[in-house]
Amino acid sequence: MSTELTDLGIAQIRDGFRAGDFTAREVAEAFNEAVAGAKMLNAFIVETPEHALAAADAADQERAAGDVRPLSGVPLGIKDLFCTEGVQTTAASHILEGFVPTYESTVSERLFLAGAGMLGKLNMDQFAMGSSNETSHFGNVISPWRRNDGGNAALTPGGSSGGSSAAVAARLAPGVTGTDTGGSIRQPAAFTGISGIKPTYGRCSRWGVVAFASSLDQAGAMARDVKDCAIMLEAMAGFDPKDATSLDLPVPEWEANLSSDLKGKTIGIPREYRVDDMPREIDALWERGIEMVKDAGANVIEVSLPHTKYALPAYYIIAPAEASSNLARYDGVRYGLRDLPEGANLQDMYAATRADGFGAEVKRRILIGTYVLSAGFYDAYYTKAQKVRALIVRDFSRAFETCDLLLTPTAPSAAFALGEKSDDPLAMYLNDVFTVPSSLAGLPAMSVPGGLDQSGLPLGLQLIGRPLDEQGVLNAALAIEERAGFVMRPQIWW
Amino acid sequence: MSVDTNTVRKIASLARIAVTDGEVEAMTGELNNILTWVEQLGEVDTDGVEPLAAVIPNELRLRDDVITDGDIRDKVLANAPQAEHGFFTVPKVIE
Numbered sequence: 265m266s267t268e269l270t271d272l273g274i275a276q277i278r279d280g281f282r283a284g285d286f287t288a289r290e291v292a293e294a295f296n297e298a299v300a301g302a303k304m305l306n307a308f309i310v311e312t313p314e315h316a317l318a319a320a321d322a323a324d325q326e327r328a329a330g331d332v333r334p335l336s337g338v339p340l341g342i343k344d345l346f347c348t349e350g351v352q353t354t355a356a357s358h359i360l361e362g363f364v365p366t367y368e369s370t371v372s373e374r375l376f377l378a379g380a381g382m383l384g385k386l387n388m389d390q391f392a393m394g395s396s397n398e399t400s401h402f403g404n405v406i407s408p409w410r411r412n413d414g415g416n417a418a419l420t421p422g423g424s425s426g427g428s429s430a431a432v433a434a435r436l437a438p439g440v441t442g443t444d445t446g447g448s449i450r451q452p453a454a455f456t457g458i459s460g461i462k463p464t465y466g467r468c469s470r471w472g473v474v475a476f477a478s479s480l481d482q483a484g485a486m487a488r489d490v491k492d493c494a495i496m497l498e499a500m501a502g503f504d505p506k507d508a509t510s511l512d513l514p515v516p517e518w519e520a521n522l523s524s525d526l527k528g529k530t531i532g533i534p535r536e537y538r539v540d541d542m543p544r545e546i547d548a549l550w551e552r553g554i555e556m557v558k559d560a561g562a563n564v565i566e567v568s569l570p571h572t573k574y575a576l577p578a579y580y581i582i583a584p585a586e587a588s589s590n591l592a593r594y595d596g597v598r599y600g601l602r603d604l605p606e607g608a609n610l611q612d613m614y615a616a617t618r619a620d621g622f623g624a625e626v627k628r629r630i631l632i633g634t635y636v637l638s639a640g641f642y643d644a645y646y647t648k649a650q651k652v653r654a655l656i657v658r659d660f661s662r663a664f665e666t667c668d669l670l671l672t673p674t675a676p677s678a679a680f681a682l683g684e685k686s687d688d689p690l691a692m693y694l695n696d697v698f699t700v701p702s703s704l705a706g707l708p709a710m711s712v713p714g715g716l717d718q719s720g721l722p723l724g725l726q727l728i729g730r731p732l733d734e735q736g737v738l739n740a741a742l743a744i745e746e747r748a749g750f751v752m753r754p755q756i757w758w
Numbered sequence: 759m760s761v762d763t764n765t766v767r768k769i770a771s772l773a774r775i776a777v778t779d780g781e782v783e784a785m786t787g788e789l790n791n792i793l794t795w796v797e798q799l800g801e802v803d804t805d806g807v808e809p810l811a812a813v814i815p816n817e818l819r820l821r822d823d824v825i826t827d828g829d830i831r832d833k834v835l836a837n838a839p840q841a842e843h844g845f846f847t848v849p850k851v852i853e
Binding site: 465479512599602610614615619649652689704731 | 775
């Protein structure tokens, strides 16, 4: 029974539970068992089987009383960037090791109020800074996928939401939360053959989400298919007065309005995304994606986003600048780690705590951010980057005058091996070349599986929409999903 | 613009991160690589462009001007490495 239940997605679990095909407890037990049996993947930092069971028991009782909630019976994984009341939340850092929030993030609270249970806290890149899940204080997450060359090279599940993507791909959770600052939902989704959506900036509350770069951070949903993402996102999104940038708008009925009929839609192909050294397979995937949306009735045109090449360098000024400011709060005084060397004064304590508590990539970004914000350099770096960002936003606005959506590859390659890029920060940053521009513009964007490369690894296609047009993004992704026929899954080796 | 080891030490000090000599050496190279790379932004003509303030237009909401400390002192202190008498405590600041 248990293997069958973990094969189900969110919609199937929800509907089967309502129909009485199985109990919520059976579902929770099956996923708890899958989580407990997959420690080799290192996808979870903390497992919370009792939370999943408690929510399941409540769901079973409610159903007996004839009452169900939107996510009753569905257990989920929660990225460790979301504060969870009474459950350790570390952002995969040492400096927050042992931090047990006394409050619940708005997004996780909404999911729990909708009836969902929590399987555990998912591993990630430390403070969401990374594209391979190799910066976690709690060790690398290993992708459940392997190349078909017979080798056992450990591959990255992508990052920063690497525990999230690995958990869904390995059938340890039917759906998970992710967060996306420059591609941290979409790139891991692409690397593991799952779907993931980052909504418009402001759709999901940032309250209780450990801050990285506040003008970019946005929570989203990751699941096995487009419909499951729509269901989850509906439960996560919505106005929250506790987040100053939360959008005071009703949450659309994304699931009910799903339609893969793209007649009347125009999809733009940004020519600047054809980067020089793009692998042939990525180009071929993109071509197949274009054929799929045409087949669904869309009109396809070429568009131009002239400032695309400047998005990454602008991002690597803006994101570290905001991070250096946000991470100033980790001082060894209010929460988390305190390192107090013998005879140390307050300043020594700050410096020792932060030296010990932050990993190398986090320190690198704090130092870059501190430098670009420092006296005399602020205008040359930060103001310049925010001007370039305005031009990137303008590029998108102009493109959306002639098209409704954009279609691009999600990442410039399939998943790479752990260790392959970890010595070269710049090579790692370039992984986000296709996802960063839409993050800088706050646009809704989604990755959907498009096929496999020659090594048998998943590749993703990205849809980018106008502000607030999650529906358009989901619908085009659904059209691709129906045509790509992506049913591949990793063989269980763990 | 490039940074030297003294600049890296100064930035690390501003960021309140203790660094070893070895780390300063390594970070100087890494930071210079990254800073050289971001300097390509200089190619972009941004004359007359306003720096971006908000990606999605949104009105800043105001709350009532009342004192609200949440009345959750113990919750606020619950994760403190050291708290006494309802306060965070730190090493002696004044010698």
